[in-house]
Amino acid sequence: MDVVSPDLRAKAVQSLQPVVDRGHLVGPGGSTHVAHCHHYNCFLQKTLRSRSDTGMDAVLVNVSAALFFVMFVRAFDAEWSLNRRLAYAQALFRVRGYGNPQVTDALESDTITATASHYSEGYKSKFGVQDEPQDFFLTGALQGALTAAYGCDVEVEQTSCIAMGDDKNTWTVTRHSNRQDNVENYMEQAKRLQQHRDALTPNPKPENLPAPPVTSAVQNMDLVGDPEKGLIPAFNVYLTFIPSLYYNICSQIFLDRIQENNMSRALGVRLLKEAGHVCGFYTLGNILLSSEFGLLRKSHFGPSPGAHDSMTALFGVVNAFGWGYWQLDELSDDTLSFSVHNSYEAYNYREYFGEADEPVCMLHMGGGAAIMNALRHGDILNFNGPIDRDYVNSVFKESDGFSSKEEQCFSFDEDGRPCRFRVTE
Known part of the structure; x- marks a missing residue:
């Protein structure tokens, strides 16, 4: 199969740039990607x-x-x-x-x-x-x-x-x-x-972001599809950079149609949060186990990082993905609290639908719960095997696990404050 010309490939690669003040990635024609x-x-x-x-x-x-x-x-x-x-x-x-x-x-x-x-x-x-x-x-x-x-x-x-x-x-x-x-x-x-x-006013960029050198290092990585297959193997997974509005719009239509078919909207929300939970285990879990993350964490925190250091480095990686700016507010044995400035889920909801009636950051809620489940019940930082169904099942053998709540959401907050999440058992 023919490969594309070098000049157009270079143009395509250069078309995706971070928006420093928002924590988003902007591509061709001003479209945001994640x-x-x-x-x-x-x-x-x-x-x-x-x-x-x-x-x-x-x-x-x-x-x-x-x-x-x-x-x-x-x-x-x-x-x-x-x-x-x-x-x-x-x-x-x-x-x-x-x-x-x-x-x-x-x-x-x-x-x-x-x-x-x-x-x-x-x-x-x-x-x-x-x-x-x-x-x-x-x-x-x-x-x-x-x-x-x-x-x-x-x-x-x-x-x-x-x-x-x-x-x-x-x-x-x-x-x-x-x-x-x-x-x-x-x-x-x-x-x-x-x-x-x-009509949107974004949150200002936080002053104290977690591990900014890690974010910069990820932004400078060659995270583009290979010329032959067009796939991006990185952090033990295959990445894509897709228009950030895609799942926002599809998910809201899904919730509306569930209601139209006499099903509970709350059930639809739980299903979407579970998709975020899966993302947390498989995406963030594989990042934590990847050789790339190991090098990034070591370069910033030294050879013997603790759990807090590892989570700080993980947040630094996520902040290069266009999801908004993640801040780690609290991490203990039984609680994780974090804020997201310009969460792409909440920000995009207001971009396309206007103000919401309820929290909309399903990925962030599910992902936050997965981080704590993997960290506290799955011993992810000392785990050497694959992140698969057996691993996920083992996490819940002795506990129902952690759950996450979005206590504040930019999608409907009158003052436009950042989204806040709290994860507890």
Whole structure:
């Protein structure tokens, strides 16, 4: 499979930059991105698709399509040829860790293929061989990119999938030259987002961030997809940098549709928090066990760091992921308290939906509980095995574990204060 040109790859790599005063990562066209690994991405997708009557398959595709359409419309230079626009999208998808879809094939064919895919391979590794395609995110990203490149409605459908045991992913492309229904819908969503964004006042950057040299070191790491496969192996996981609004929007639609189908919204919230719990165990747990983290922690705290030092270093790593700025407020045997300035979940909710009625930081709540469960019941700092189902089950053999509460949320706080979390048994 052809690799993208060096100049476009460099342009794609350089397009993602940290916003120092907010703790976010801004990419092409002003879009914000966050780092997530295949464990969280695939488990949350499975959660969102847990009820077929909610119609979330189409949502997962359409939300991705809308976000990438807006991103590329703003990022494409008006003088670029169609070939260069598709080549840039191809380069961006690879460096962000999505896989290696050959987007430029759409110039002469109605088919796009990929021999590597973050979602498809991640889904197969976590849940086994599937009976239907699983790369809803990349399907939408391709649809959004092609719609922006052509300036008319384009439909993309996945027809084969690595998660199904196929040797590659395949998408069919249908171009509607005289139709712009999706284009108009995407533009309306962009206007709505911009209106809320203009009215937002972010939290100021905290003065005493945890382990800032660790954050800087992670920001300077080469966390981009390899040129051939477009995957990012790092910290014992596969990372992606995805539009931060993607899961915010999908999760809120999921909660609304659960209610429409006479199910408890509280149940939906618990499911989303559990996805964050999984992220905490597998993403943050694997970070703690990784060789990269060991070097970062040692360089900042020396050869014999304690639990507090390790958590401080972990927060320093997280602060490079675009999630907002994490601050460690308290850590004892039975309590973890932390604050998040400009939590991407709360910040993005206000960007897209306006003020919330309840706490919205499901990832942060679940992740905070997982940190304490792994630290206090799973002895994660002295654990030498894999983070897998057996390990997670062993953590809860003698205890129901820690739970987390969001005591203050930027999404609806009248004074716009940072989000605050408290984790206890």
